[in-house]
Amino acid sequence: MAFWLIICVLLAGAAALLVVPAMRHGKQSAATRDALNKAFYQDRLSELEQDEQQGVVAERPELVKELQQNLLNDIPAEQMVQAKPINRWALVPGVVLLLAVTVGFYLKTGGLAQVLDWRLVQAQMPELRERVANERAKPLSMEEIARLGLGLRTALQQDDRNINDWMMLGRVGMALNNATTATQAFAHAYQLDPNSLEVRLGYAEVLTRSNDPEDNKQATQLLRRMIAENHSDPRVLSLLAFNAFEQGDFKQAIGAWQVMLQLLPANDPRAEVIKRSIAQAKAQAGGETVKLNVTVALSPQAAKAMPPQGTLVISVTDGVSPVPVAVKQLPLSRFPLSFSLDDSNAMMPERLLSAQHQVQVRVRLSQDGLATPQPGDWFGESSLQTFSGKEQVSVQINKQVPEK
Numbered sequence: 001m002a003f004w005l006i007i008c009v010l011l012a013g014a015a016a017l018l019v020v021p022a023m024r025h026g027k028q029s030a031a032t033r034d035a036l037n038k039a040f041y042q043d044r045l046s047e048l049e050q051d052e053q054q055g056v057v058a059e060r061p062e063l064v065k066e067l068q069q070n071l072l073n074d075i076p077a078e079q080m081v082q083a084k085p086i087n088r089w090a091l092v093p094g095v096v097l098l099l100a101v102t103v104g105f106y107l108k109t110g111g112l113a114q115v116l117d118w119r120l121v122q123a124q125m126p127e128l129r130e131r132v133a134n135e136r137a138k139p140l141s142m143e144e145i146a147r148l149g150l151g152l153r154t155a156l157q158q159d160d161r162n163i164n165d166w167m168m169l170g171r172v173g174m175a176l177n178n179a180t181t182a183t184q185a186f187a188h189a190y191q192l193d194p195n196s197l198e199v200r201l202g203y204a205e206v207l208t209r210s211n212d213p214e215d216n217k218q219a220t221q222l223l224r225r226m227i228a229e230n231h232s233d234p235r236v237l238s239l240l241a242f243n244a245f246e247q248g249d250f251k252q253a254i255g256a257w258q259v260m261l262q263l264l265p266a267n268d269p270r271a272e273v274i275k276r277s278i279a280q281a282k283a284q285a286g287g288e289t290v291k292l293n294v295t296v297a298l299s300p301q302a303a304k305a306m307p308p309q310g311t312l313v314i315s316v317t318d319g320v321s322p323v324p325v326a327v328k329q330l331p332l333s334r335f336p337l338s339f340s341l342d343d344s345n346a347m348m349p350e351r352l353l354s355a356q357h358q359v360q361v362r363v364r365l366s367q368d369g370l371a372t373p374q375p376g377d378w379f380g381e382s383s384l385q386t387f388s389g390k391e392q393v394s395v396q397i398n399k400q401v402p403e404k
Contacts, residue, residue, distance in 0.1 A: 250285035256349035290354035290389035299398035311369040
């Protein structure tokens with residue numbers, strides 16, 4: 001309303017600049033030559049009267065007579081025809097032309113269609129937001145997604161600290177393949193709340209999908225910090241694997257996917273997809289998976305105490321950190337027992353078995369299958385030895401966890 005009011009005021013002012021001068025010219029009569037001569041004659045008579053009173057002029061009648069003669073000589077023989085005032089209706093076409101040109105230029109260059117479309121988007125925003133939040137609602141078309149992006153940018157002009165709107169705008173940018181919008185939106189959300197898991201996941205995904213190598217490196221750093229905080233989140237592992245695969249780090253990609261396989265429930269349909277990804281990464285790497293071959297034997301005392309049912313828990317460390325590099329569980333069977341471990345048994349994708357230069361293997365007989373050693377459990381440890389992927393490690397179970 002304020003915009004149209006200003007437009008009307010400006011048009012009225014422009015029309016007034018055209019009409020008012022013409023109307024004033026028609027109403028005012030120009031001073032005629034006779035009127036000017038008469039005024040000059042009266043002024044001159046007054047001056048002669050003053051001069052006579054002061055004694056400056058002695059022959060006043062003769063001067064007055066001469067002044068009258070000059071006045072008669074200046075009167076033209078024919079009276080000038082007085083100009084007629086301009087007809088008011090003659091100004092109407094000019095005003096109409098002014099309005100037509102102004103409105104035409106506005107319709108051509110003023111973006112009226114875009115403004116009307118923007119107002120329509122504003123009216124549709126509640127419905128679009130509701131459909132995005134409702135998984136059962138009809139998915140948005142590409143045109144509706146673009147409209148949602150326009151509405152979000154408008155909303156963020158009024159509240160630029162709305163993290164949810166920034167994240168939604170980032171997803172809109174990803175859906176529209178607009179990398180600039182997506183990256184800038186998630187970067188803004190990350191600045192507002194760098195500790196939010198959802199924000200970091202979205203920002204890492206955008207950086208991972210970017211064509212800029214620097215963005216990919218930044219995504220790697222962000223994902224590794226997230227893995228250090230929680231190495232059992234499938235979403236983080238999936239992004240880390242994809243990021244590593246795209247950058248040619250196939251070992252890390254394989255390790256992340258293999259950890260995901262351990263975390264997925266049985267018969268999860270995603271397992272087949274992950275297995276195909278692992279096979280593809282191995283093919284791209286062009287080499288065989290590094291394996292650690294282990295042989296386990298029982299001491300006579302441990303053989304006598306072996307429970308009829310239980311679990312064999314195997315853990316591999318690097319000899320420096322007590323946190324295992326790889327873990328494997330097997331049901332109890334006949335001994336001596338031989339098996340192997342590889343990167344699929346890794347605990348964390350950033351600490352793969354194939355990346356270790358030395359290993360120490362610990363094997364424990366667990367009656368209840370718990371990861372924490374229980375009093376009375378029999379176990380054995382190998383010595384710390386170098387590892388290059390070809391060594392054979394032998395472990396004898398000959399010790400017992402002391403009773404408390």
